Amino acid sequence: MTEPTDLTVLVVDDDFMVASIHTRFVERAEGFRVVGVAATGETALAEIERLSPDLVLLDVHLPDLSGIEVLRRLRGAGNDVGVVMVTAAREADTVRAAVAGGAAHYLVKPFEADDLHWRLEAFRASRAALAGSATPGQDDIDAAFAPLNRGREVLPKGLSRETADTVLAALDDGVERSAAECAEAVGISRVSARRYLEHFVAQGRLAVRLQYGGSGRPERRYRRA
Structure with a gap:
């Protein structure tokens, strides 16, 4: 039996240090591999198009587009890439928008590696x-x-x-x-x-x-x- 192929992940966060932490968290999870990091919504959309990752860890608060807008644009374009929101935003409207946009999960910062691994x-x-x-x-x-x-x-x-x-x-x-x-x-x-x-x-x-x-x-x- 061959080993399963790693699932690829794009990390999206405008804070370089936070993005580095989340990258390390992902790469500690067996079977997952980070293939890119983006700091803005527009860059995230371009990298998703270029890299075709299996999963995106998507912050809500970005300097240009919000993570929710990125999610809406992806779905509007017919892109069903997996998305896990990773954000400090706790507003009910934001959570509802993430659910409506088809986010797989919503993880509130700060969190431990095991919280993400689950x-x-x-x-x-x-x-x-x-x-x-x-x-x-x-x-x-x-x-x-x-x-x-x-x-x-x-x-x-x-x-x-x-x-x-x-x-x-x-x-x-x-x-x-x-x-x-x-x-x-x-x-x-x-x-x-x-x-x-x-x-x-x-x-x-x-x-x-x-x-x-x-x-x-x-x-x-x-x-x-």
Whole structure:
């Protein structure tokens, strides 16, 4: 089995330091890669056209166009790129406009890396639910909407209930484990185990911690939430 392709991300924020922090947050999330940074709304629109990212982290307060206007222009042009609003704006009208514009999530600054990672994984799960079929079934459609409606757990396409229960049970003892350790305990591949684990993180049923040490990416360690 090959590793899944990284989802590409454009970071949009007029504060250079904040954009750098958000870039680091994204690149700590396994399976996501920043391909560009924009500081204005017009630049964001141009970079989205040029780079065709999978996801845009979009601030509301920009020096020219607001993030909401950027979102409206994208949708008006028929561009359905994924958008997560990342902003200090808390006004109800702004939140409603983001929802109406089809933003996947709305994250209020300041936030921790794990707050963003949960939303990245929810976006990945929603996107994966509709992959591979021009006419998805109702279960796939429910899975696509599940990250926005956590009252009912729907497994992403390709995950089975029996294996999901077994992966979750591997953490019932309260011990923190990596995807590789869970994979060995359950008898599945590490890639498959990570998909199940990240699904449960997105659902809020597991917590994840980054363990640093040595070279390369930090190891993700999972435990019961």
